Amino acid sequence: MREYETTYILDPALTDADVQQSLTKLGELISRHGGGIIFSQNMGKKNLAYRLKKRTKGYYAYVNYCADNTCVPDIERTFKLDERILRYLTVKLDEDTDVETRKKQIVDEREALEKATAEQAANVVQTAGAAPSAGAVQVAVEVPTVEKGGTNA
Secondary structure, X not given: OEEEEXXXXXXXXXXXXXXXXXXXXXXHHHHHOOOEEEEEEEEEEEEEEEEXXXXXXXXXXXXXXXXXXXXXXXXXXXXXXXXXXXXXXXXEEEOOOOHHHHHHHHHHHHHHHHXXXXXXXXXXXXXXXXXXXXXXXXXXXXXXXXXXXXXXX
């Protein structure tokens, strides 16, 4: 199966439940084509860079999934018919991907990122409490004063 990612923008007048329902419908459509969702996210309401269909805000949704090549035209046809969707973009990421392997890879990447972030935070806490090292550079700044009623020459 091929791996795709689709990002789409929904009408800002919708509720969070409506946005979640659209993600669920998209997941059902992908499942009907024999694919599977790797990762999906409701990114919330954001300002648009420019007006789309007379709107300045929109709900962003992101879906990363694996499916066969007949799934994407069906998804895009559904998006074109749905008047709540302002804009969409689908990108093919990989030609041959397994859903379960890709999900495991994403979990491993997240765990590695969390571990690295925790280590970095621990290092910042340690260095914040430590005395300045011998090689530290100290900077002194001289601020000119201005006397009342005149200029400092």
